[in-house]
Amino acid sequence: MTQPEAMQQEVDQFAKDVGASDPVTVIGGKTHWQVGGLPEPETREVRAPAGIWAHEPEEMTVRCGAGTTLGQLSEELARHGQMVPFDMDVNATVGGVLAVGRSGFRRLRYGHVRDLVLQIRHIDHRGKIVSSGGPTVKNVSGYDLCRLLVGSLGKFGCIAEVTLRCLPIPETTRWFTGSLDPFELHEKLYRPSSILWNGLQVWVCLEGVASDVAAQAAPFNFEEVTGPPPFPNVGRLSVEPKDLERHVASSKSACLAEIGVGIIHTNEVVHPPSIPDVNLSLMRDLEERLDPKGRLNPGRQVLN
Amino acid sequence: MVHKSADQNLLGELRSVLGDRARDGDFELGLYSKDGSVLEGNPMIVCLPVNTEEVQQIVRICRKHDRPFLARGSGTGLAGGAVPVGDPVVIATAKMNKILEVDLQNRIAWVEPGVLNLDLSRELSPLGFHFAPDPSSQQVCSIGGNVANNSGGPHCLAYGVTSAHVVAIEVVLPDGRIAVLGDLTAETPGYDLRGIFVGSEGTMGVATKIAVRLTANPPEIRTLLLDFADVRDGAATVSAIIAAGLIPAALEMMDQRAIEIVEAFVNAGYPTEADAVLLVELDGLPGGVEHGVEVVRAVAARHHVGSVRVAADDAERDLLWKGRKNAFGAVARIKPDYYLHDTVVPRGKLVEVLEKVYRIADAHDLIAVNVFHAGDGNLHPILAYDSKEKGVLERVHAAGRAIITASIEAGGVLSGEHGIGLEKRDYMGMLFSAHDMATQDLVREAFDPDGLANPLKVLPSGSRCSDSFGQHVPDGAWV
Numbered sequence: 045m046t047q048p049e050a051m052q053q054e055v056d057q058f059a060k061d062v063g064a065s066d067p068v069t070v071i072g073g074k075t076h077w078q079v080g081g082l083p084e085p086e087t088r089e090v091r092a093p094a095g096i097w098a099h100e101p102e103e104m105t106v107r108c109g110a111g112t113t114l115g116q117l118s119e120e121l122a123r124h125g126q127m128v129p130f131d132m133d134v135n136a137t138v139g140g141v142l143a144v145g146r147s148g149f150r151r152l153r154y155g156h157v158r159d160l161v162l163q164i165r166h167i168d169h170r171g172k173i174v175s176s177g178g179p180t181v182k183n184v185s186g187y188d189l190c191r192l193l194v195g196s197l198g199k200f201g202c203i204a205e206v207t208l209r210c211l212p213i214p215e216t217t218r219w220f221t222g223s224l225d226p227f228e229l230h231e232k233l234y235r236p237s238s239i240l241w242n243g244l245q246v247w248v249c250l251e252g253v254a255s256d257v258a259a260q261a262a263p264f265n266f267e268e269v270t271g272p273p274p275f276p277n278v279g280r281l282s283v284e285p286k287d288l289e290r291h292v293a294s295s296k297s298a299c300l301a302e303i304g305v306g307i308i309h310t311n312e313v314v315h316p317p318s319i320p321d322v323n324l325s326l327m328r329d330l331e332e333r334l335d336p337k338g339r340l341n342p343g344r345q346v347l348n
Numbered sequence: 349m350v351h352k353s354a355d356q357n358l359l360g361e362l363r364s365v366l367g368d369r370a371r372d373g374d375f376e377l378g379l380y381s382k383d384g385s386v387l388e389g390n391p392m393i394v395c396l397p398v399n400t401e402e403v404q405q406i407v408r409i410c411r412k413h414d415r416p417f418l419a420r421g422s423g424t425g426l427a428g429g430a431v432p433v434g435d436p437v438v439i440a441t442a443k444m445n446k447i448l449e450v451d452l453q454n455r456i457a458w459v460e461p462g463v464l465n466l467d468l469s470r471e472l473s474p475l476g477f478h479f480a481p482d483p484s485s486q487q488v489c490s491i492g493g494n495v496a497n498n499s500g501g502p503h504c505l506a507y508g509v510t511s512a513h514v515v516a517i518e519v520v521l522p523d524g525r526i527a528v529l530g531d532l533t534a535e536t537p538g539y540d541l542r543g544i545f546v547g548s549e550g551t552m553g554v555a556t557k558i559a560v561r562l563t564a565n566p567p568e569i570r571t572l573l574l575d576f577a578d579v580r581d582g583a584a585t586v587s588a589i590i591a592a593g594l595i596p597a598a599l600e601m602m603d604q605r606a607i608e609i610v611e612a613f614v615n616a617g618y619p620t621e622a623d624a625v626l627l628v629e630l631d632g633l634p635g636g637v638e639h640g641v642e643v644v645r646a647v648a649a650r651h652h653v654g655s656v657r658v659a660a661d662d663a664e665r666d667l668l669w670k671g672r673k674n675a676f677g678a679v680a681r682i683k684p685d686y687y688l689h690d691t692v693v694p695r696g697k698l699v700e701v702l703e704k705v706y707r708i709a710d711a712h713d714l715i716a717v718n719v720f721h722a723g724d725g726n727l728h729p730i731l732a733y734d735s736k737e738k739g740v741l742e743r744v745h746a747a748g749r750a751i752i753t754a755s756i757e758a759g760g761v762l763s764g765e766h767g768i769g770l771e772k773r774d775y776m777g778m779l780f781s782a783h784d785m786a787t788q789d790l791v792r793e794a795f796d797p798d799g800l801a802n803p804l805k806v807l808p809s810g811s812r813c814s815d816s817f818g819q820h821v822p823d824g825a826w827v
């Protein structure tokens with residue numbers, strides 16, 4: 045059997061597993077299992093296929109089963125000096141990370157994970173395979189359903205296969221810390237990879253060629269560290285970047301803010317923000333159309 | 349083209365809102381019957397609103413009269429997205445052209461949809477920022493059009509296309525409600541409606557305000573012009589640069605004919621004897637740029653580069669880019685008309701597909717000129733012709749179809765940045781199954797159940813699962 049045939053067979057098998065009638069939920073690495081609430085008890089569990097199906101280093105794209113772990117993926121890519129900057133638990137799966145739709149702590153430089161997705165094949169509520177996006181690094185062919193699938197917690201379909209854009213691993217990655225004004229750093233540094241702030245101390249990740257990293261860090265009273273501090277992980281708050289200071293100041297527990305991005309990792313429980321009525325009605329309409337019987341990941345809620 | 353005479357009740361109601369900015373004169377109707385493609389349609393009425401409320405009223409009035417409507421920016425689209433079919437009301441955003449707010453703390457700007465792409469970057473420049481998507485048409489195309497087409501440009505190789513640079517969009521939905529899709533926070537709650545609206549070519553409503561991300565201007569820029577005696581070496585250099593782990597800010601290619609035409613037009617000192625040139629731009633911090641220049645030189649040397657010219661200053665860089673950005677217009681030097689194609693192939697297949705493009709052009713007795721975004725495999729074959737020649741358009745269309753087929757056979761896609769519109773609607777089946785397209789249509793229908801927003805675009809007739817979407821594009825639209 046050729047590679048494409050074997051791949052197709054795995055996707056076909058996954059489509060059969062998802063089926064067309066009873067409630068199903070997809071298990072990934074269970075690293076974010078609680079996001080959106082747990083699936084209803086008795087929901088049948090399925091697993092997406094795993095494995096790197098095609099990595100073309102000179103195209104800077106990788107195609108893999110959605111069940112592939114981030115560990116597996118980064119190991120393969122690193123052999124060619126490449127990465128997909130997910131920055132998450134190595135046991136998380138590619139499909140799971142996309143379904144949850146949260147970006148890693150280097151989003152300031154690398155952008156949202158959704159912008160790294162080129163093509164997705166998913167299984168819809170009828171157990172049928174749907175392909176969207178395209179395999180090339182640039183593509184505007186039709187309505188880009190990949191956009192809806194990222195962050196959908198599997199409510200629109202079960203992600204079977206993903207093609208991602210890869211990036212070169214920077215020559216140098218260094219972390220620094222100090223008691224500095226994070227907003228001033230954001231203004232002065234050119235494309236830092238991450239600026240984290242707990243209200244007192246900042247951590248900064250600078251990447252690129254060694255001389256640039258050294259030159260960017262030089263003016264500041266920094267101490268070098270091996271990586272970011274531990275992230276408070278009870279809640280995750282999303283605010284406008286300009287409001288970070290106010291939110292951090294009023295936080296009652298430990299928190300870590302992503303400067304320039306607008307995420308606050310906190311040890312407080314965060315209640316999901318409300319969605320404006322018009323948007324909510326459109327979103328419910330999409331749910332109704334894409335999964336009329338509500339059999340995909342029942343119990344989990346993207347809309348509250 | 350004969351325009352259906354305006355429904356007088358409809359026109360009256362639109363005039364009560366817009367006064368003389370609702371028009372049905374022959375001049376306007378003629379002007380708005382075309383876009384940058386060779387297609388032509390027939391608008392019934394042209395409206396020039398100045399704000400969101402007026403757009404909302406236009407949409408509501410159209411709905412009441414069951415009349416399709418169509419948003420239009422600058423009309424530079426190349427896939428017929430803004431070509432009015434089915435006698436619609438055209439909602440032109442030309443008078444909605446204000447930059448509303450520059451919010452440096454959030455690094456975004458709120459703009460009206462009719463703001464021109466380059467005007468925005470010019471306005472931001474003194475603040476040290478720009479809007480990253482830079483279509484070659486940036487002097488004239490609108491941000492609303494960029495959003496609707498998810499447009500790209502030379503610098504999207506490193507910075508990503510429009511979707512990565514739009515955080516929120518105020519939209520008048522096809523049912524007349526107003527929604528803001530996306531927001532200024534990092535993770536908008538709910539599903540990514542903003543993401544699906546970008547690239548929907550006006551079929552999900554009219555964008556009335558857009559929050560775009562500001563990108564910091566790079567501290568250092570280096571622009572290189574490399575020439576090759578064999579186009580194959582040029583293309584191999586493109587792949588090898590990327591494979592070496594370098595993503596330049598831009599990596600553009602021109603073939604021999606393009607070089608000749610452009611040089612005669614701009615006198616930038618392009619080497620007219622070369623078979624191909626690469627225009628490579630590196631930006632960022634000085635060390636990274638220097639390193640990039642060395643990698644490019646080393647890789648090019650391995651692929652038999654002729655000379656490497658590094659722009660000495662801003663003026664020289666601007667001149668090199670002027671050549672690239674005016675290449676399409678310069679084609680007029682060889683033939684009065686051209687048809688610009690847009691497909692993407694894996695970088696490794698560039699040479700193979702380019703050779704096919706030349707063969708296809710020869711076989712159809714046309715001239716092919718290639719100027720394109722080589723770094724992301726985005727081909728832009730230009731077929732030059734003279735519309736006065738009898739039957740020439742049939743040959744142009746046949747050649748276009750063959751080019752698209754060759755690109756898809758090489759593992760590519762239908763469009764990199766110009767969109768599907770009318771032009772490629774009926775080719776969608778080459779990439780997507782009927783079920784894929786029916787699923788796409790379910791999503792579109794959630795936004796526009798009655799099919800009033802820019803109807804008959806993007807998806808081929810027959811993709812609708814629910815209704816009789818059997819109406820074909822009027823013959824006239826293919827003029």
Ligand SMILES: Cc1cc2nc3c(=O)[nH]c(=O)nc-3n(C[C@H](O)[C@H](O)[C@H](O)COP(=O)(O)OP(=O)(O)OC[C@H]3O[C@@H](n4cnc5c(N)ncnc54)[C@H](O)[C@@H]3O)c2cc1C
Pocket residue numbers: 383384418419420421422423424425426428429430441461482483484485488489490491492493494495496497498499500501502549550551553554555556676677765766802
């Ligand atoms: C010489 C030349 C070079 C070009 N180079 C490039 C290039 O490098 N990269 C690239 O991507 N494209 C390029 N293009 C194509 C074109 O310029 C882009 O697609 C551009 O974004 C279209 O903008 P516009 O304002 O002209 O939109 P229009 O042509 O007016 O409209 C395009 C589509 O957008 C919709 N639309 C417009 N405004 C709105 C709105 N407010 N709300 C909802 N929908 C709306 C229309 O309905 C239509 O479907 C080029 C075109 C030309 C003629």
